[in-house]
Amino acid sequence: MNTSIQPPRQPGEVHTTCPYCGVGCGVLARMDKDNRVHVRGDPEHPANFGRLCSKGAALGETTGLNGRLLHPRVHGQRTDWDTALATVADGLNRVIRRDGPEAVGFYVSGQLLTEDYYVANKLMKGYIGSANIDTNSRLCMASSVAGHIRAFGEDLVPGCYEDLERADLVVLTGSNLAWCHPVLYQRLEAARARRPGMRVVVIDPRETETAAQADLHLPLRPGSDVALWNGLFRRLVETDQIHRDIRPETEAADSNLKRILHEAGDADAVASACDLNPRALHLFYDWFAGTERTVSVYSQGVNQSSQGTDKVNAIINVHILTGRLGRPGCGPFSVTGQPNAMGGREVGGLSNQLAAHMGFSQGDRIRVQRYWDSPRIARQPGMKAVELFRAAAQGRVKALWIMATNPVVSLPDADLVKRALARCELVVVSDCIANTDTTGYAHVLMPAAAWGEKSGTVTNSERCISRQRAFRTPAGEARPDWWIISQVARLMGFDRGFAYGSPREIFDEHARLTAVHNPGPGMGGRTLHLGALAGMNAKQWDTLQPVQWPCPGPGLDTAGPGRGTQRLATNGGLPTEDGHPRLHPVCAETPGNTPDARFPLVLNTGRTRDHWHTLTRTGLSVSLSTHQPEPRCDLHPEDATRFGLADGHLVRVRSAWGSVLLRARYQTGQRRGELFVPMHWNDCYAAQARIGAVANPITDPISGQPELKHTPVAVEAVPAAAYGFVLSRADDLPPPETAYWVRINGHAHQRFVFASTEAPDSWRDWAGRWLGTEGTVVEMADRARGVYRFARLVDDRLVACLFIAADPAALPGCDWLAGLLDNNRPLGAEERLALLAGRPAGEAETGETVCACFGVGERIIESAVAAGAHDTEAVTRHCKAGGYCGSCRPAINAIIQRLARSAA
Structure with a gap:
């Protein structure tokens, strides 16, 4: 096997993979003589061909030591690795001896590399003997996994990114592709520019930026997806769109077809159920029926639901029915949220899987146990994420090890997660960031290597395995996750199974396991087969190029871009009874916990364009923090009027589980009766903005994925005496003692935006206590308008400023003030007057940042x-x-x- 072909690179550049979303973009990274990291898109990587989104382009801003966890800590005190590892191993063994293996749980992350995931899963399921290891991919793609298994017999995505470019109709359902997977959206837009006849339909309750650019937007009622897709299924049957290979030739197939038709309404009934314009729905059904090359892309808007698995199968059903599967420009396509969500699924990161796409049947358990030579093997699925933390809160789980994730922010009913961690006898956190909402509960903190410091593989949404490569030494005493897990395993007495010396050895073990008792796809075996990648030597591993599984070998001469297998389900070949995909009947149901008089609105959560997960990485980037720097509650102006909420003013959003304090923002693209709040903000970056504390913890009964898109909530206006912001060159400025604040990082300053429900007796005294009075203080007060401005200069250089207004609309923009602080030059008389006037001298305000790259x-x-x-x-x-x-x-x-x- 020749794996040495690489695209050309500039001196010092390293080929690696972006650590953000599941697109899995190739990145060329290098360090300059001042240890600054520079990145650009890899023009040869098959996921992005040189493109990067704003987050990928800003990676160099997030690789410094600011906020890093650099040394092991036990009970808050710095210690050495030997002590930290022994504390973890002894604590786990103590709990297992006393309470059994089910009293231990691991919660891992799609931020881990496949090799890290593999070792964690092996330790938990094969040596501790419990399956209580789950991943934050449970919050992301678990419903897709369950739907894939029901339809295809295995967790597999049948298509590839190229299909989005070759399709004549692309349906984006529950996917804000322009914001959440921007590089895929750029590829789609480039294809539309080349082929003007190509159509894009967006199915989403909100009018997102993706929807605004579509040929047709269907703003359906949240939770009505199954009704919409079942209605399309009925239309396709009525217009004789049944593919010849799918016509019911067996009693079971005939029964499934009839059951789906029984559940499906006609288009007018569906339009009523989905609250859609009937003409728009008929148009979509006509387009779908008349377009052979159709791709349906879906993401969290489908998966994060108490009906997520059924929604997935409703989408897949129409593709199975029409045979639009496994061919260029055709198929259902699940796009994952994290860079290695699929890699984690391959090695058994989910609690209901063993490794290598094997389950808990007796045969699979025996095969995996023999291969691992393990003393015991988990005999049944473990607890899924929400259940795992609920069990810890109840005292049934005594020890939790959390790796590379922040569940105190990201899980629903997040205050219960706080209670769970506070009750646990042992909480271990391995992370690269020192202070997160979760690390504060850790008895043992272990510093993990960050992106750029670790090596291994990730698998993206189109099954493409790519290398992440280190281009810098680990900061402080940080170590790769696989090393940390292996060392703990050996101290627990499992030395034989964890004597790894490199990630290559772990990948090789993983690749060989995929081939165990597996004749390969189309031959009665599992589709996940990496046989051609087993046995690589060090040079082949170092130069491994992107490759899509399955790649069973022999015959894979070069693991290069586009090699492996682009499409699955071509002419059957699936791991089902007959090798063909299966229709799975699903029925439309009302989402759990519907609105009522107490909680009359529906809350939806999701991402903003330039931020990622819980801000632990993107929050460090100045450029990424310019676009939508505050968490807002988006709502329709009519709802704002109904509940007395003013644009830009404070609003309390409350559910049965918790509450947050945000600023309201009018959005005509919101459906009436619904709110949208971003998921990213946490107690490190904001006073009361952890929307996970509000989110509904009800889960899909099949996948265990929580309902993050449909939480009944109430809203109320919170009167504020003053709104304001402060900018300071001090790097340790504490947050203001106000009900609402948000921290925003600048180049050479910190910024806090805040609102105070009570005005102090003297703003000057309040500002002086917070910002200091050394040097020269200039101020302006207009009591009648509730305006106050304060600036402190040292040697004529601005070091801090505070702007207050009774109405937030009266506050100026911050960008010109940030420039004065970052430039750190003496100010002239005109600029001093501008500070008091509240607007830049001779300049116009630039407005809210749209382009983060150029500000x-x-x-x-x-x-x-x-x-x-x-x-x-x-x-x-x-x-x-x-x-x-x-x-x-x-x-x-x-x-x-x-x-x-x-x-x-």
């Missing part, structure tokens, strides 16, 4: 359009916006369209 605000783009830039390319030529990563291009286009409508 271009909304008003600058509006000026470009007014000057004659009537498309995104012209705007880019005028002010650079959209000219680097392209993630903001949908927003730029939306501004152009808005201004065109206003002009008309």
Whole structure:
């Protein structure tokens, strides 16, 4: 096997993979002489061909030592590795001896590399003997896994990214692709530009930026997805769209077809159930029925539901029915949320799987146990994520080891997670970040290697295995996760199974396990087969190129881009009884916990464009923090009027599980009766913004994935005496003692945006206590308007400033003030006056940041359009916006369209 072919690279550049979403973009990274990290897209990687989104482009801003966990800690005190590892091993053994293996749980992450995942799963299931290891992918893709297994007999994605470009109709359902998987969206938009006849339909309750650029948007009622797709199934049967290979030739197939038709309504009934315009729904059904090459892309809007598995199968059913599967430009396509969600599934990171896509049947258990030579093997599935932490809160789980994730923020009913960790006898956290909402509960903290410091593999949404490669030494005493887990395992007495010297050895063991008792796809075996990648020597491992599984070998001469297997389910070949996909009847049901008089609105959560998970990485980036720097509660203006909420003012969002304090934002693209709040903010970056504390913990009965898109909530206005912001060059400035605050990192300053429910007796005294009075203080107070401005200068250089207003709309923008702080130059008389006036001298405000890469605000783009830039390319030529990563291009286009409508 020849794995040495690599694309050309510049001196010092290392081929690696982005650590963000499941697109799995190739990155070329290098360090300069000042140890600064520079990144660019890898032009040869088959996922992105050189493209990067705003988060990937800003990776270099997140690799410093700021916030890093650099040394082991036990009970808050720095210690050495021997002590930390022994404390973990002894604690786990103590709990197992006293309470049994079921009293131990691991909670791992899609941020881990496949090799890390493999070792953690082997220790828990094969040596401790319990399956209580689950991953935060349970919050992301578990419903897709369950739906894939029901339809295909195994957890597999049948298509590839190229299908989005070759399709004539792309349906994006429950996927804000432009924000959550921007590089895939850029590939889709490039294909649309080449082929103007291509259509895009977006099915989403919100009018997202993805929906705004679509040919058709269906803003369905949340939770009504099954009704919509079953209705499409009925239309396809009625118009004789049944593929010849799918016609019911067996009693079971005939029964399933009839059961789906029995559940399906006609288009008008579906439109009523989904609260859709009937004409728009008929149009979508006609387009789908008349378009052979159709891809249906789905993500968290489908998966994160108490009906998520049924929604997945409803989508897959229409593709099975019409035979639009396993062929170019066809198929259902699940896009994952994390860089290695699929790699974790391959090695058994979910509690209901063993390794290598094997389950808990007696035969699979025996095969895995023999291969691992393990003393015991888990005999049944373990507790899924929500159940695991509930068991810890009840005292049934005594020890938890959390790896590379932040469940105190990300899990639903997150305050219960706090109670669970507080009750546990042993909480171990291995992470690269020192202070998160979760690390504060750890008895033992172990510093893990971060992106750029560790090596191994990840698998993206199209089954493509890519290398992550180290290009710098680990910071402080950080170690790779696989090493940490292996050392604990050996101290627990399991030396024989964990004598690894490198991630290559672990990958080789994993690849060989996929071939155990597996004749291969299409031959009655499992589809996951990495036989051709087993036995690599050090050079082959170092130069391994992206490859899509299955790659069973022999015959895989070069594991290069595009090699392996692009599409599955081609002419059967699936691990089902007859090798063909299976229709699975599903019925439309009302989501759990529907709104009522106490909680009349529905809360939806999700991502913003430039942030990631719980801000532990992107929160460090100045450029990524410019776009939507605060968590907002998006709601329709009519709902705001109904509940007395003013745009930009404080609102309390409350559910049966918890509450948050946010600022309201009017969004006409929100459905009436529904709210949207981003998932990222936490107690390290905001006062009361952990939306996980509010989120509904009900789960899908099949997948165990929680219902994060449908939580009944109430809202109420919270009167504020003052709104304000502060910027300071002090790097240790504490948050203000106010009900609402958000911390935002700057280049050479910190920023806090805040709101106070009570005004102090003296703003000057309040500011002086917080910001100091050394040097020269200039201030302006207008009591009648509730305005106060304070600035402190040392040697004529601005070191801190505070702006207060009774109405948030009266506050100026911050960008010009940030520039004064970051430049750290003496200010002239005119600039001092500008501080008191509250606006930059001789400059216009740039408005809310649209382009994070170049720091271009909304008003600058509006000026470009007014000057004659009537498309995104012209705007880019005028002010650079959209000219680097392209993630903001949908927003730029939306501004152009808005201004065109206003002009008309």
